[in-house]
Amino acid sequence: MCGIVGYTGRRVSSEVLLQGLRRLEYRGYDSAGIAIGNGDSLSVVKRPGKIKDLTEAVPDTLKGNYGIGHTRWATHGVVNEINAHPHTDVSGKIAICHNGIIENYMALKEMLISEGYSFVSETDSEVIAHLIAYNYQGDIAAAVQTSLPLLKGTYGIVCIHADEPGRIIGARNGSPLVIGVGEDEMFLASDTTAVLAYTKQAVYLEDGEIVLIDPEGFKIVDAANREIQKRIDTISWELDQIEKDGFQYYMEKEIREQPESILRAFQGRLNRDAGTAHLGGLNMGPQELINLERVSIIAAGTSYYAGLVGAYLLEGVARLPATADLSSEIRYRNPVVEKNSLHFAVSQSGETIDTLFALRELQRKGAKVLGICNVVGSTIARESDGGTYIHSGPEIAVASTKAFTSQITVFYLFTLLMARMRHMSWDQGLEFINALESVPDKVAKVLEGTEHIRSLAEKYSDAKNFLFLGRGINYPVALEGALKLKEISYIHAEGFSSAEIKHGPIALINEETPSVFIVPDDHLRDKVVSNMKEVKARDGKVIALAVEGDAEVAAIADDTIFVPKTHELFYPYVMVVPLQMFAYYMALKLGRDVDQPRNLAKSVTVE
C-alpha cells in the first residue's frame, strides 16, 4: 500500500528518494511523487504510473539535499497527477506525504475552505497540508503537533517546510514509520527496505509518537511534547535478499526459495530427543499452555488461509478447539473472549491494519494474542504478547508465497507442542517431526517439475473462470490457489470444498470453466474422486493434483500434476506449491505484471 520515504543529509536527495521509492514499489501503488527542498522553496514532481516515469520527469537540476517521497495506492479520488502525493499548502512552502485514511477530512476541508484555503485534489490527504499551514507559526514541528489531535483516522505522515531546510517531521497513528539512522544523514520510511541500501540502524515509531530528523540526528516526542528515548535496532535483512537474484520476477524467486524458507521456519525449533517442538517467543509457561482450552486465529488474505490450516491442525491433531476468522470481521463483531483461550495474529508484514486493529480490540477484552509475523520489529510483532517469527526473509512480490508455507509451519510446530502436552506419545511426536523434516526435499522435488505446470498454464490460459477444489486440510489450499490466480492473472478463480459445489457452484461448470482438484491419498480421496466424476459428467475440464502413481485419478482428469507421497497431514505443502507456480505461469502467459498486479498492495495498511 502507500509508501513513504524521507531523506535529509549531504547526498542529492532526489536520488535517495527515487531509489527508496523503487524499493517500495513492491508494496503496490499507482502514482508517485517527490518534494525536494531547493533553497527557500520546494520543488514537487508527481506522476501517475511507475517510478520510472517519475524518474524521467525529475530534472537533473534538482540537487536539494532534503525531501520526501511517496507511492500512492488510491483510496479517495482517482489515479492522476493531482491526487498523487506530496501535497502542498497554498503557499507551496509546506509539503506532506500521508499513508492511511483521514476519516473526518470532509469536515476539516469545509472548515479550512471557510478560512479561505483552496483545495486542488480529491484526496483526504491534502487537508493535512492545509491544516499544518493553518497552524504554522514559524515552527513546523509545533504546527504538526498542534494539527494531529484534529485528525480522525489513521496516518503515517512526513512533512517539510521550505523555511526550515534539512528538517523532516514524521508522525504515526496506525501506519508504520521507521527512522533510518545514518552518519550525518537521516531517513524516514514506511518500510525498512527503502533505507536498507544506506543504513541498517533503525528506530521504529509507535502510535502517538512524533519525530523530527535533521542530518545530525533525531528527536522523538509524544503528544504532550515529552521527549522519548528509544533503542536503535539493527535490521536483520541483507540488501541482496531484496534483489531479484537473476529471476525475472520476485515471485518466482520466492516460490523457489521455499525448501530453504520452510526449513528456516522449523530449524532449531524441533527437539527429536523429546519428540516435540519448542517456540521461544510464546512467553507462556507449561501450566498456561496445558490450561489452554481454545485457539482463535485472526488474519487476512493468504495469512487467513494459513490460519485455516492451523485451525484444522490444532483441532484435529491437538484436539484443541480452534477457529480462524477474518480480522476485519472479528474486530467489529464484538467477539466473546473466553478464559483459557489463546489468539494468534498472523501477518507477513506485521503491519496489516485489519489484523493490528483486531489484535488491539482482543487485547482490550483481555485476550492473550501472539503474533506470527515475518518482518522483525513490525507493529504486530511489537504489540502482541509474544509470538514467533517465520524467518522467511523479505517477501517482495505482492502475491504471498513463501510466507504462507512458513506460517503454516509455525502452526505445525505449535500443534506438535500442544498435542505432545496432551495425548500425543513420544513416538507419534517423532513421526510428526520426521514428516515435517521431509517437507523441504518434497517441495524441492515439486519445483523440479515446473515445466509441466508451465505447459498446463499455457494450455488453459484462455479460461476466464476457474474453480479450485479441495477438502479437509487441503480446503484452505484450494482457497489459496484460487486467490493466487485472482491476484496476479486477474482470472476469476474461486475455491470451494469439493463437497460443497453441488450446493450451488456446480452450475458454473461447462466445458469453458476448468476445475482444479486437490486429490491427496488421504481418507477423503474417494469422496473427491466422486466429485471429480460429477464434474466430468457435466463436461467440465479437470486438472488434478494427485499423488505419484494414482493412475485412477489421472485416468479421470484431463490433466494431472503429480506430487510426492507425503504424510496425510502434510499435503498442504506439496499441493500449494504447484498452485503458486500455476498462477505464476498463467500470469506470465497473459503478460501481467507479476510482482505488482493491478489494484493490489503488498501490505494493507488502510481499512
Next chain:
Amino acid sequence: MCGIVGYTGRRVSSEVLLQGLRRLEYRGYDSAGIAIGNGDSLSVVKRPGKIKDLTEAVPDTLKGNYGIGHTRWATHGVVNEINAHPHTDVSGKIAICHNGIIENYMALKEMLISEGYSFVSETDSEVIAHLIAYNYQGDIAAAVQTSLPLLKGTYGIVCIHADEPGRIIGARNGSPLVIGVGEDEMFLASDTTAVLAYTKQAVYLEDGEIVLIDPEGFKIVDAANREIQKRIDTISWELDQIEKDGFQYYMEKEIREQPESILRAFQGRLNRDAGTAHLGGLNMGPQELINLERVSIIAAGTSYYAGLVGAYLLEGVARLPATADLSSEIRYRNPVVEKNSLHFAVSQSGETIDTLFALRELQRKGAKVLGICNVVGSTIARESDGGTYIHSGPEIAVASTKAFTSQITVFYLFTLLMARMRHMSWDQGLEFINALESVPDKVAKVLEGTEHIRSLAEKYSDAKNFLFLGRGINYPVALEGALKLKEISYIHAEGFSSAEIKHGPIALINEETPSVFIVPDDHLRDKVVSNMKEVKARDGKVIALAVEGDAEVAAIADDTIFVPKTHELFYPYVMVVPLQMFAYYMALKLGRDVDQPRNLAKSVTVE
C-alpha cells in the same frame, strides 16, 4: 437430486409415474426413465433431457398398472439414455432405480462379470440390478434382502420383477424413501410431492428398512427380516402449494411469498408480555438452556449462509460463542464436541446428506443436535434431538429463497430466547420483538420496488463476473447474493467481506466487473463507503443497496437500490430480497431455466 417414484394399483401406471416425475423435476435431473410391468415382461423407456421428452417417447399401448420411474442427476457416467435409470438385469425381468452412490461398485462389477454378467452402462447403479438377479431364487423381496449387505455406500432403491407382478420392493440407506398409502393402490417415492396428487397418507422409511408394497398394502422389515410396525403420517402440504399459482417460475412465487413465510416462521413463537421467544420443539429445559456455553451450526449452501447469520446473532447479541461450519467439512474433521454445547443442523429439505451424516457423527460424539428444517417428517427432522420447523411451505425452485429468510428467523428467535435468559432486559427484548414483527411489511415494501431491480439486471446482464460485498451480519448476505446469481444465471459471482477485497480480490476490478455493495446505516457504514470509493477509484462499477435517503452512497454508486430503514440487526432481510430478485431477473434476461438450473439439484442427497 435423483428422484424415485413407484406405483402399483389399478391405474395406468405410466401416467402416475410420469406425473410423479414431473413433480420431482424441481429436484434437478438430466435424464429420466420408467419401467412398466407388462404381462410377464417389463417395458423400459428412458431419455436424456426433460420429462416431456420422456412422455413423448412412452407409447400409448403401455397400459401396465405397476412400475417404477426415476429422474437421474449424473454422478458416475455422462448424461445419456443408457446411463439413465431404470437399469435392468441381463434377462430384462428385473428393473431397479437407485438414488445415492455405490462406493464398491467396481469390485462388485468385477465379481459379477467373472460370473458371466454383462454390463451396458457406465453407472454405479447397474450393479444393483445384476446383483439382485444373481441372488434371485423366485422371491424378489428375498433377493433384495440378500443383496443389500453387499452394497457399500448410500441408496434409496426400488425394484420390480416381471414374474411377480404388482409388487415393488424398496430399501433405504442414506437416501430418503416414503410410502404413499392409497386405497387399493400404493406408492413409493423419494419425496412426498411425487404422490401428493393421489394421497396424503405417508410412511417414512428409516435407514436399514426394506418395504414390499402391492395394491393391498405394505410390509416393512428390517435387515434380519423382522417385521416393523410404523405409524402412518398425514402430509401437511396441500397440492395447490406446489403449483405455480400464475407465476412464470416457482422462484418468483417463492420470493414474493416471503412476507407471509417470514411471518409464519415467528408467528405464535413470540411472547410480548415476557419480551421473549418460545420454541416448542427444542426439548430442552431452562437449566439446560442457561448452561449452554457454545453453539455450533452445521449446514450447506444457502442454509450455511443462514447459519453464518445465526452465529453472528448468537455471539453478538446473546454473547454465546457461536460458529457455523460446512457440514461436509465438519463431518470428516473429527470435530471436538464440548460440554454444554448445542448444535443446529440446518436443511430446508431435511435430507441434505452432508448435513445428515454430520449430524450422526456429532451425535456419536455425544452432541445434542437440533434440526432446523422445512420438510416435516424429513430424515434430519426425525433423527435430530429436537428442533424447529420453519413452516415455509414447499420450496420447489432449486435456488432457495424463502427458506433462507425463514431459517434466519429461527435464529433471531433463538437469539432472543438466549439473550433474554442472560443479559437482555425486558424492554430490550420488546424492542427486538418490535423489530422482528416489522420485517414482513418491510420485505413487502422491497417487493414493491422490483421493477427498478429488473432494469438494473438488464443493464448489467453483459457482465461476466460480479463481486458481492458486505460486512458484519450482512457479510453472509453478500455470500448468499453471489450464490443466487451463480446458481441460476451461471455468472461467476463471488461474495466477500468488503474489507477483505484489498487482500487480493480487488485485482479483479475493472470497468467490466461490477460490485454489489450492501450498505446499511449501521456502525460499519463508513468503512463500507471507503471500500466503495476504492473500487470507484479503480474504474469499477458499483451497485449499492442503501438505506432510503442515503444520498452520499447514491452519489458514489453508479446505481442504487434503496431499502427501508430497519433496526441495525435486521438488515439481512431487506438486503437479501433485492439480491434474490436481481438474480432472478438476470436469469430471466439471460434465458436460463430459472427453476431448474443446469447441473443443480434441489436437495443434495449424495456426498
